[in-house]
Amino acid sequence: MQFKDYYETLGVKPDATDAEIKRAYRKLARKYHPDVSKETGAEEKIKAVNEAYEALKDEDRRREYDQLRAGGYRAGDEFRPPPNWQGHPRGGDGGFHETDFSDFFESVFGRGGGARAHSQAGPRRGSDLQARIQIDLKSAFTGGRERITLRDPVQGERTLEVKIPAGIEPGRQIRLSGQGNPGMRGGPAGDLLLEVGVREDSRFQLDGRNIVSVLPIAPWEAALGATVTVPTLAGEVELRVPAGSDSGRKLRLRGRGWPGKEPGDQIVELQIRTPKAETEEQKAFYQRMAEAFDFDPRR
Known part of the structure; x- marks a missing residue:
């Protein structure tokens, strides 16, 4: 299935406020409403707008979606849910039926309603983040500590000190437990998977x-x-x-x-x-x- 960019669908930026998202949704809902719209493909467009708003209006769902988007996914990219991803249930609060939403929506947020929704609403581990660090050959040989700065839309900018094992090979990953995206509803944070690149050496x-x-x-x-x-x-x-x-x-x-x-x-x-x-x-x-x-x- 393909990744959907819900911000692009609503025509807002990823850092848009809740009020801006609501205004964008109302404007598009009026534009593509089947009873009044003369736009080509209005029925499909209103479904896409409804789905995007359903994903972004809820704080938990938007946070989960931002975690996935922080992994580099963009509209049209091939998408598979990360391992152990369960999705935050929507609980039917939007008044839509499950068939109104795409397979992508259901794979990210799960299916809502009934006892199953309540069974999934407990703590959930945050998703893992991936990043890359470039070090010189001497540092890879001897090991040591390196300071890195990470920037992502979920947690902003932060600086970490990373322990580099002596003799690490180019392309290997260092796992930093608990430095990934924060968990949901009290769940533990994910991990940071740091791929090591080694700069060329003149000697x-x-x-x-x-x-x-x-x-x-x-x-x-x-x-x-x-x-x-x-x-x-x-x-x-x-x-x-x-x-x-x-x-x-x-x-x-x-x-x-x-x-x-x-x-x-x-x-x-x-x-x-x-x-x-x-x-x-x-x-x-x-x-x-x-x-x-x-x-x-x-x-």
Whole structure:
């Protein structure tokens, strides 16, 4: 079924007052009343207006509807009720029959009337909220605390401090109990499901549970071998570069990758950097090298 935007149907903003909603409803009800309206499709339009007003005139129903709308639904979107969603019964107070309302209305608010309505009128848990947080690679690696600001039409703007587990992977969710939408009629609040995104890092790339980095080295370090300092997310370590190494050679630092029960490795790719010959002496040195080596890099 499709999500219905009741505010759009009545031509009001989501923060409209009860009085504004009532005025909009009365204006549209007069416009589309079957006895006087000459508008095309007036019968269907008055049904839509009645349904929208029935949803928004009741404080509990409007609150529940706003919770769903805060999840990003808009008119025409494919809609399925969240798990365990029961809906607030309407109790027949509008004077309409159940068949006057769409499947969407019934799925959100439940069917009204009789003992069943009273059985559903107890406390109900609030719906969950979903949000996204972007952190840098170092914070995801080490863990820590991040402050986030949430904005939603139900609770307004609020700031939360979130504990980030060490080694959390991009795309994983952190569940914050009780930080979702408030419950109905004394029920508990829902949860906040916070998806973690990780910003790109100029020095390190995450490849599964391995961390990949590029290490610039001098030609003589590559030719003769050397022990060099390598940055990792956990701090600097020493790495032995074997003599005769070429650009593109990959060396492995075991256990220096992404943390976890079985930590990944850091893969260090060597990149030979050649210094510029800026003085006559340096140019002469390169010339002697060319004469000393029988070497063609394209052979």
